[in-house]
Amino acid sequence: MKNIIIVIFTTLLFVSCKLTKETYESGELKKIGKTSNVLKIGNWKFYHKNGEIFQKGKYRDGKEIGIWKIYHENGKLHQIGEFNEGKQNGEWKFFHENGNKEGIGTLDNGKLIGQWNWFHTNGKIYTERLYSDGKLLTIINCFDGNGKLLDKGTLKDGNGTLNLFDIDGNLIEIQNFKDGEYVK
Structure with a gap:
């Protein structure tokens, strides 16, 4: 009897799920996975237009x-981390297209928390930032691609400016923040 129930349950599950595919106009596969009652379930893959895996x-x-993995168009890993009920949670790692680390930090229910470290394309530390409940509180340090300390801006307790630099230490933008959020 137990085996019959398992067979019936498995059959109902298989019948209620359908394979879903979508392609780009060019015919290249865009995404593939299973749905049940129009909701995505199980393993899914998404692709860039060039045919490389996207996520x-x-x-x-x-x-x-x-665990989810997201890739650059060149096929190299861009991000890896965990989702819980559709929200990013735990440690997330980011990588530049050349494979060097780009960033690392923690998310809680989709919001950045604690210290986040970002890196230049050469893998050297760029900036160390503190977040709380998804809001940027302060910049600890900022460096050029050779490790030279740069002017990080005035950001404190979520208010002030954040200076952005290129790898050579050239100032490219000054951003304003109020209560931890970017102000255009």
Whole structure:
């Protein structure tokens, strides 16, 4: 009897799920995975227009869960981290197109928290930033691509300016923040 129930349940599950595919106008595969009652479930893969994998991970009831990997168009890993009920949680790692680390930090329910470190394309530290509940509180340090300390701006307790530099230490932008949020 137990085996019959398992067979019936598995059959119902298989029948209620359908494979979903979508392609670009060029005919290249855009995404593929299973749906049940129009909600994404199970493993899914998304592709760049050039045919390279863009991202892959799992869904449950239409929400991302578990470890997700996101890739650059050249096929190299761009981001890796975990989702819980559709929100990013835990440590996330970012990589430049050349494979060097780009950033690392923690998210809680989709919001940046704690210290985040960002790196230049050569892999050397660029900036160390502190976040709380998704809001930028302060810049600890800022460096050029050779490790020279730069003027980080005036940001303190979520208010002030943030200076952005290129790898050579040239100032490219000054951003204003109020209560931890970027003000255009």
